[in-house]
Amino acid sequence: MGRYLMTHSLLASWLYTMKENPYEDMTTERDPMGEFMQTLRREPTLTTEAMQNGIKFEDMVTDIINGRAAPDDPWYGAAEKVARRCAGGILQYKAKKTIEVGGVSLLLYGRLDCLKAGEIIDIKFTKSYDTGKFFSSTQHPTYFELIPEARQFTYLASNGSAVWPETYFREDAPSIFPVISDFFDWLRAVDLMQVYQEKWATL
Numbered sequence: 001m002g003r004y005l006m007t008h009s010l011l012a013s014w015l016y017t018m019k020e021n022p023y024e025d026m027t028t029e030r031d032p033m034g035e036f037m038q039t040l041r042r043e044p045t046l047t048t049e050a051m052q053n054g055i056k057f058e059d060m061v062t063d064i065i066n067g068r069a070a071p072d073d074p075w076y077g078a079a080e081k082v083a084r085r086c087a088g089g090i091l092q093y094k095a096k097k098t099i100e101v102g103g104v105s106l107l108l109y110g111r112l113d114c115l116k117a118g119e120i121i122d123i124k125f126t127k128s129y130d131t132g133k134f135f136s137s138t139q140h141p142t143y144f145e146l147i148p149e150a151r152q153f154t155y156l157a158s159n160g161s162a163v164w165p166e167t168y169f170r171e172d173a174p175s176i177f178p179v180i181s182d183f184f185d186w187l188r189a190v191d192l193m194q195v196y197q198e199k200w201a202t203l
Helices: 008-018 032-040 049-065 076-086 139-146 177-189 193-199
Strands: 003-007 090-101 104-116 119-125 152-158 163-169
Touching: 003 008, 008 032, 008 139, 008 177, 032 193, 049 076, 049 119, 076 104, 076 119, 076 152, 076 163, 090 139, 090 177, 104 139, 119 139, 139 152, 177 193
Parallel strands: 003 104, 119 152
Antiparallel strands: 090 104, 104 119, 152 163
16 A cells, blocks of 8 residues: 555645535536546646736735835735735745555645744635635645644635635634545445546555
8 A cells, every 4th residue: 555645735626626515606617527527637737827826916915025016916915915914924834744544654744824923824815805715725724733833723814915814723613534535435426436546546
């Protein structure tokens, strides 16, 4: 038995596919199952406008921290608020941890936008925000597992003008293990476990 890579984005892609009613959003041309299969097969995906905006905003935060951003950018004010929260932290920190779920050896992996004095900060660029938007995300449970010393996880969501912090404490976060376990049960049920093991095998 080898070891397999496990990431929050793979679990998030699967959970998106599993949402109660896959037909609720018929106006978009998104195909959650198709997108999940691309993720599972580790095929390159097109960068959407939303992704590009997210990358641009994060880059601006980094530039502000490093003292080289243009203050005349319309997103500057919001990016500066986020930069103030992240300044002094470790940016783009890569975390890995070996875990075992249901007899399968896994390398849990995540890249943190910022790790600062016991707090994990994740920057989210989003068109709209409602309180509790990230409540059911697999990201904070995964990252709490990866960073044992972290006490809290804060999502800093921004639309380029406002910034909305959403914080979760370790004691309030569910374990990521049952989600991984459910994921494996599902992969076996639909005969995709082999695809996962082929594509996500790691040293």
